[in-house]
Every structure is written in structure tokens, then in C-alpha cells.
Amino acid sequence: MTICASHFGNRPMTWAMLAAGMTLMAHDAVAQSGDTIRIGTMFVTEGALASLGQEANRGLEIALAEFDGTIAGKKIVVFKEGTNATPDLAVQKARKLIEQDKVDVIVGPLSGGEGLAVKEYAKTVPSKTFVNGAAASQDTTMRDPAPNLFSFRVDGAQMTAGLGKYVYDEKKYRNVAIVAEDYAYPYTQVAGFVSEFCGRGGKIADRYWVPLGTKDYSSVIARIPSDVDAVYVVVGGADAVNFLSQYYQTGGKAPLIGGSITVDSDVLNSKGPFRSKIIGILSSSNSADESEAPEWQAFAKTYRARFPDGLPAPSSLAAAYYISMKAMLLGLQAARGDVSGNQDVLKEALRTLKFDTPTGPISLDQNRQAIADNFLMEVTSRPDGSLYNKVVKVVPQVNATLNMPREPYIAMGAPSRTNPPCRQVGKVL
Amino acid sequence: MLKLAVLSLLNGISVAALYFIVASGFTVTFGLMRTINLAYGSLFLIGGYVGYQVGDLTRNWYLAMIAGSAIAGLSGAVLQWGVLDRLRGQDMRQALVTIGLSIVAADVLLAVFGGLTYQFTPPDWMQATVSLGVFGGYPAFRLLLIALSLFIGVFIWAGLTCTRVGLAIRAGVDDREMLSAIGVNPSRLFVIVATCGSALAGLAGVIGGTALSISPGEDSRYLLASLVVTIVGGMGSIAGAAVGALLVGLLEQVGLLYFPNYSIVAVYLVMVGVLALRPQGLVRGTA
Structure with a gap:
């Protein structure tokens, strides 16, 4: 070749x-x-x-x-x-x-x-x-x-399938703040999460959009209300390493829920002291490091x-x-x-x-959009100290509208900083 | 809300401190010697990566800092002696050659160190959180960063103003021929300056990699930050670099807090404003 x-x-x-x-x-x-x-x-x-x-x-x-x-x-x-x-x-x-x-x-x-x-x-x-x-x-x-x-x-929304329901039903989170990078992919992930989480009755405290490549998140972290049950974080790569370490350095208390690139294996294998703090973070993605x-x-x-x-x-x-x-x-x-x-x-x-x-x-x-399985995972430590995402739940064959009614889902319009608003989409199947 | 304002002010200052350390080296080489080194960001990254390797091997953060500064200083010296000094006074060529070198360096670093993000592990006492009373906790390392930048600033300023070497540097900038006529070798002098400036870049690589992180692309980010800080503050002036860094750092953090989508634009608007109204920068250079 x-x-x-x-x-x-x-x-x-x-x-x-x-x-x-x-x-x-x-x-x-x-x-x-x-x-x-x-x-x-x-x-x-x-x-x-x-x-x-x-x-x-x-x-x-x-x-x-x-x-x-x-x-x-x-x-x-x-x-x-x-x-x-x-x-x-x-x-x-x-x-x-x-x-x-x-x-x-x-x-x-x-x-x-x-x-x-x-x-x-x-x-x-x-x-x-x-x-x-x-x-x-x-x-x-x-x-x-x-x-x-x-x-x-x-797409980014499909990768969140099951997450909003899971944190509402199993973790009993009711009020979640969102920190995400300011471009199309995080908009889509947030849209997926919000439509499920709010569909169950959850509330979004606030959405903070940060420029891609932000190094210092401490001011944003300081703004997160102290009474939220969790923070849904959609930042990737080096930005995720920075966010995660700063979140714990500045004394962040609320548990984090990860976007699909927030605690993926790129981040889990990055080098730095932040790694010891992130065990237990729940996230969702279309693949799982240690799938059976x-x-x-x-x-x-x-x-x-x-x-x-x-x-x-x-x-x-x-x-x-x-x-x-x-x-x-x-x-x-x-x-x-x-x-x-x-x-x-x-x-x-x-x-x-x-x-x-x-x-x-x-x-x-x-x-011509994929219909595929989705995975809910938790950051877990291997015996040798390295980190991986352990599968908590598999959501089978998720379609582009997260298996919600297609017409009303599409009618919500393109994901953006404010769309979709926090409410039920049509009727959840 | 006061708590938020105080925290973001502190954040702004600590980011400014980092920018200042990077930019002080840049302003010394760019502003004083008038050599255009656009590979300056690569020196930052080289210092960071090599420092990380040394720190990882020896489990000693101080050694990482020394190694990072040393390798960057050495690279800077070779660059000045081998390339930039031969192109003295030819701005465009210096710019092109150093841009080319920075591209090569970026790819080589990506090949050697990969695309993953590195973050240094500082000694435990630096990882502590300092209590600020009603304002909550603040990472000790960031406070140290502010102190270190103050120390570096005073050190460079004193070095330039009060020592014979500083005197010679300033003289060499104004009149190179006269300086060599009184028995000083300007080329060697400038290599020394380049070494010090580059070592600061490497030091900043380790410090920046500890406070934040290092990854591919940081080179151009910090080069840009240095350029903006130097232009806003005034070329060749340490005080100017401090003012410029503070302005950029605070604007970035306050911007992130109150108008996150436009915080990047704000920094450049300030630069445009300064260039339009006071092209020599806020503080006049010493040279």
C-alpha cells in the first residue's frame, strides 16, 4: 500500500x-x-x-x-x-x-x-x-x-444516550450545572444530555460556555453555584486536563459527570497529579476501553x-x-x-x-446517520494504578433522536448555547 | 459576588505572572537586541517537555526546572550564535528562518513526545491550598508563581540597570560599533542575553506545565501571548512587560467570567487600541 x-x-x-x-x-x-x-x-x-x-x-x-x-x-x-x-x-x-x-x-x-x-x-x-x-x-x-x-x-447527542436518565434515576441528581467548550460538538452533547435529563424532570442550574483552548478555568469554576448536585463537563484533551486539575485544586466539591471526551483514554493517560482525583467520574461514549x-x-x-x-x-x-x-x-x-x-x-x-x-x-x-450502541462508564483504577473507563450500562441501538419521537426532536432546532431549553421533548418513549 | 471578584482578580494576576515570565525573556531579546525570534514559543515547549522527562526520571521538580531552563537556554544560545547573529538587522529573514525552525521543532516535539498532555507534579507543599479566610482556598502554587514573577522582574531590572553587563547590553543596543570599539564583543554579549532570555522561556515551560499543562500548540499560544504583552507594554521594557502581562491576564480572566464568548477578542482589541493610540507601547523601553 x-x-x-x-x-x-x-x-x-x-x-x-x-x-x-x-x-x-x-x-x-x-x-x-x-x-x-x-x-x-x-x-x-x-x-x-x-x-x-x-x-x-x-x-x-x-x-x-x-x-x-x-x-x-x-x-x-x-x-x-x-x-x-x-x-x-x-x-x-x-x-x-x-x-x-x-x-x-x-x-x-x-x-x-x-x-x-x-x-x-x-x-x-x-x-x-x-x-x-x-x-x-x-x-x-x-x-x-x-x-x-x-x-x-x-453524533455527540447519541453519545449521551442513557446518561441523563441514569444520573436522574440512579444517582438522584436533580440540579446540574454545565461547563462546556463553545463549539458545535459540546452543543450537541449538552443537547443530548439536557433533553434526557430535563425530560425526566431535572433542572439545569446554568450553562457556562468556555472558548476552546482555555487554559485557566478557575474563574469559571468559581462561578459554579455551590448548591448543584453535579457538574456536567464537556471539554476535551489538554483542556480537560486543565479543567479537572483546577477543579480539584480550587476545592470543587460537586461530583462531575463527564462528556465523551472529558475522561476518555486520552485524558486518563495524560501525565499529571490530577489523575488521582478523577476516579469515579461517570461518563458516556460510543466506545468503552475495557468492553467485554x-x-x-x-x-x-x-x-x-x-x-x-x-x-x-x-x-x-x-x-x-x-x-x-x-x-x-x-x-x-x-x-x-x-x-x-x-x-x-x-x-x-x-x-x-x-x-x-x-x-x-x-x-x-x-x-445516513449511524444507529449504534452507547456505553455508560465510570473511571476506575487498574491494579497497576493506570485508569480506565469501566462499563456500567450498555444502551443498545441508539438512533439520531435518542429513540425519542423523531419529528418533535428535530423540530427543537439545531443545538446551540441555549437550545434546547430545559424541558421535555415530545413524549419520551 | 465579592468573593468571585477577588478570586478572578487573583486568577488574572497569576495568569499574568506566567505571561510575564514568558514575555520578560521575549522582551529582553526582541526589545533590547532587536532580534526577531519567532521560535521563542518552541523554546518554551522544549523546556517544558525536557523538564518533564527529567522530573519524571528523577522525581525531582527542582531538577526539572533547572533542566528545562538549561536546555532552552542552550538551544537559544545556539540559535542566536548560529543563525540570528548572522542575520543581524535583517528583520524579515530572521522572522522567516525562526518561523521555519519553530515549525520543524513543533513536528519533532510531536513525534518525540506525542500528542498527550503533560502536567508536572510539584513538591507536596506547593500543591497545598492556602486559606484566604472568607474568600475560601487558593492553590499555593499560584501564589508562588506570583512571587516568582516578581522576583524575576526585579532581578532582570536590577541586572539591566545596576550591573556592568546590563550597561553594556543597553549600550550595545544603541551603538554596536562604539561598544566594540571600547573592547566589548557584542556578538558574545548578545549570545549571553539570548541564553538568559531563552532560559526564561524554558523556565516558564516548566512553571506553566505545573500551573496549567503543556501539549502541542502551546508554542504558538505563548509566542502570541508574548507578542501581545510586549507590544502592549512597550518593547524592551521590563516594567512594560509587567503592565502588559497584567492587562492581558486580567482581561482574559475577567472576560472569561463576564463575557466568555468574547474574552479572546477583548485582548486583541486592547492591542489594536494601544497600537492606534500609543504605538510605542504603554511604557517606553529603556533602549
Whole structure:
């Protein structure tokens, strides 16, 4: 398999190297025109989410390795692009992949804001096929979707399925404050949590939106009312490490509920004294570090063998990119490698694709959005002192509207800083 | 509400203290020597990462601090001696070369240390929480940070004003030829200044990694912070860096409290305002 990688893109030196590489590639393409399938992929390699991108790369590499570099006798050529989690760069990279690298299909992007931007771009190149990488903003597929964009990745709201009910029913929390980063993905997670929690009768004390990349949260922490039962926190990567350590340093008392990237394995494996404080934090995600499912165990085993320098267990981002890339490859296989014309065969194959993933069976709904299992977990310490998320509950086959009535759920409108308000959505099934 | 105001004021000051330590090194090299080193953020990150490794191996935070400063200082010296001194007076080339180096450094650091976040473990007594009476508790390390920045500020100011080396540095900035005519080697002098400035960046890497954390991307963040602090405060002035850091730090924290969505913009609005009304910065440089 030829991998023409520009791992850490958007930089002059990389461009120069890429130009050199392209010359070689062009040569290659001419020689084997028609015999190759060109797959473009992108993930974050810079900024606060860089560690997630590293995991994404590991995940997609595992999927590629399963196919041994060929599909239906055609050679797979992969082009990788690095982004910095901003929508404009994501579109730039997608355009570069399509126009300069002449890729047939794209797997990506990683982050929620990027997903919305790439969706709009996808509409301008309707003949190409896009499989979402890990972007989990709701409107990547829910409202005004792109017909050529397929998401085998659940959105941020789906990843909260079961959490709001669980903390209301089991933990008896009634009044929760929210601290979340100020962009599409946390909006979506908060929307999912709020619609369930408030649907049961819970109250939201306040919602604090902090800029992505905030280092010092102490002022926000000081503002959290002291009478809340818990704080729902949706910040990721380095920001999560900062928030969590500052929360305990400044004497935060209320228990924390984690978003899907707040206490994921990226954060649990980060280095620092905050780690001893976070045991017991409840969170929800579409994958679980130590899931007992044989598919997950096999995936984790491959991951450890292939990336000895990786995390103790693959993170949800590694799983997401593995699933997304594998879905694309399975689709291509079903289409017998046909990427000509409008790629209708491939698109139909993806639409009807249903396969068993490390996180359970996944299929698509009418908007080409994943229906998948969801996991509720608790941060737990291994005997050797390292941390992992222990599965507390599995919520089977969650659809895009968290299995609530579809029409009223969609009618709530796109998640934002204030939407949805804290009230019952239609009638909970 | 008073409690909240006092806490956010303290937070602002402690963030400002961190910015000041980073920016003081920057203002000394940028403001006094007029060398443009846009790889300054990388020195911060190098200091932080290497410091972490040393701290992790030896379980000694003080050694981490020394190692971080030393490696950054050394890198800075090599950079000044090998690259920047040869491009003296050519602003654009210095800028381009150092931007290039910072990109290479960022990728190398990402390859070596990965994308995970690192946070230092300081000695136990620094992790304590100090009681502020009715205002609740406050992390001891942050109070230490404020004290350390004061100490560094006074130290640099005294060094520049009261010592012969400081005198020579200031003279070298004004008239390099005259300085060499009276028997001082300006190149060597500037390497010394670059070493000290860079060591401050490395020190800030360890301190910043303890108070907050270090991860990829911090290099450009702190470079930007240093630039803003230096421009707002006035190039080459330690007092200016202090004023600039305080302004940026307080604005960031108070902004986060009262208008979180626009707190980032506020900092740049201040910079635009200063550039429009008082382009030399709030405090005039000593050079």
C-alpha cells in the first residue's frame, strides 16, 4: 500500500515535501490509471485536539491493514491531511484532496465544527463520496444533510444516550450545572444530555460556555453555584486536563459527570497529579476501553500489537476512525471497487451497509446517520494504578433522536448555547 | 459576588505572572537586541517537555526546572550564535528562518513526545491550598508563581540597570560599533542575553506545565501571548512587560467570567487600541 502522507499539513515545509511526493505520485497514477482507488483522509494534528488525531490515525491504519492494500484487484492509495480543528482549514484540506490529489473518496474530518463545514463542501462535489471520520455535531446529518455524506459515527447527542436518565434515576441528581467548550460538538452533547435529563424532570442550574483552548478555568469554576448536585463537563484533551486539575485544586466539591471526551483514554493517560482525583467520574461514549465484547477485545489486541507506543486501550477516536475507514472499505468492496461516474454503486452499498464493529452492530438511518450502541462508564483504577473507563450500562441501538419521537426532536432546532431549553421533548418513549 | 471578584482578580494576576515570565525573556531579546525570534514559543515547549522527562526520571521538580531552563537556554544560545547573529538587522529573514525552525521543532516535539498532555507534579507543599479566610482556598502554587514573577522582574531590572553587563547590553543596543570599539564583543554579549532570555522561556515551560499543562500548540499560544504583552507594554521594557502581562491576564480572566464568548477578542482589541493610540507601547523601553 502506498501512503503519501503529509502528516502535519498546512506548513510550508510539508508543502514542499508534498510537491516532491506528488511528482512521484503522478508518475504512479499515470502508470496505473484506473487500477487504483484513491482515498483521502484527514484528522486533527495540531492544537488542543492533536492527541485525538494521533488516535484517529492509529484507528484508520488498523482498518487499512485488514484489507491488505487492495480492493477488487485495485490498489488502494491513501492521502493523509492534517488539520487544526478549524472549519476553514478542514474545507481547504478537503478541497486539496479532491482537486490536487484527485482522490475518489474522503474519510474525515475529526471535529464537530469541521464536520459541518465539510458537509457544505461535500454538496459542491456531489459525485464524490464522503464518510465522516469522527465529527459528532448533530447537523452533520440531521438537518439539511449532504446526500453524498455518510456517517457511521454517532453524533455527540447519541453519545449521551442513557446518561441523563441514569444520573436522574440512579444517582438522584436533580440540579446540574454545565461547563462546556463553545463549539458545535459540546452543543450537541449538552443537547443530548439536557433533553434526557430535563425530560425526566431535572433542572439545569446554568450553562457556562468556555472558548476552546482555555487554559485557566478557575474563574469559571468559581462561578459554579455551590448548591448543584453535579457538574456536567464537556471539554476535551489538554483542556480537560486543565479543567479537572483546577477543579480539584480550587476545592470543587460537586461530583462531575463527564462528556465523551472529558475522561476518555486520552485524558486518563495524560501525565499529571490530577489523575488521582478523577476516579469515579461517570461518563458516556460510543466506545468503552475495557468492553467485554469479543470484537472489541480483538480490536484492542490488534491495536496494542501494532502500536506498542499507543494507549493501554484504543480510545473512542481510534475506534471511530477504524469504523469509518472500515465502512468505506467495506462499501468499496461491495461496489467491487467501482468509483467511476457518480459513484452510485458505492453510495448504495454504504446506505445499506450493516456490520459488526468493535462497539456493536452499526447501520444507517434515512439521513445516513449511524444507529449504534452507547456505553455508560465510570473511571476506575487498574491494579497497576493506570485508569480506565469501566462499563456500567450498555444502551443498545441508539438512533439520531435518542429513540425519542423523531419529528418533535428535530423540530427543537439545531443545538446551540441555549437550545434546547430545559424541558421535555415530545413524549419520551 | 465579592468573593468571585477577588478570586478572578487573583486568577488574572497569576495568569499574568506566567505571561510575564514568558514575555520578560521575549522582551529582553526582541526589545533590547532587536532580534526577531519567532521560535521563542518552541523554546518554551522544549523546556517544558525536557523538564518533564527529567522530573519524571528523577522525581525531582527542582531538577526539572533547572533542566528545562538549561536546555532552552542552550538551544537559544545556539540559535542566536548560529543563525540570528548572522542575520543581524535583517528583520524579515530572521522572522522567516525562526518561523521555519519553530515549525520543524513543533513536528519533532510531536513525534518525540506525542500528542498527550503533560502536567508536572510539584513538591507536596506547593500543591497545598492556602486559606484566604472568607474568600475560601487558593492553590499555593499560584501564589508562588506570583512571587516568582516578581522576583524575576526585579532581578532582570536590577541586572539591566545596576550591573556592568546590563550597561553594556543597553549600550550595545544603541551603538554596536562604539561598544566594540571600547573592547566589548557584542556578538558574545548578545549570545549571553539570548541564553538568559531563552532560559526564561524554558523556565516558564516548566512553571506553566505545573500551573496549567503543556501539549502541542502551546508554542504558538505563548509566542502570541508574548507578542501581545510586549507590544502592549512597550518593547524592551521590563516594567512594560509587567503592565502588559497584567492587562492581558486580567482581561482574559475577567472576560472569561463576564463575557466568555468574547474574552479572546477583548485582548486583541486592547492591542489594536494601544497600537492606534500609543504605538510605542504603554511604557517606553529603556533602549
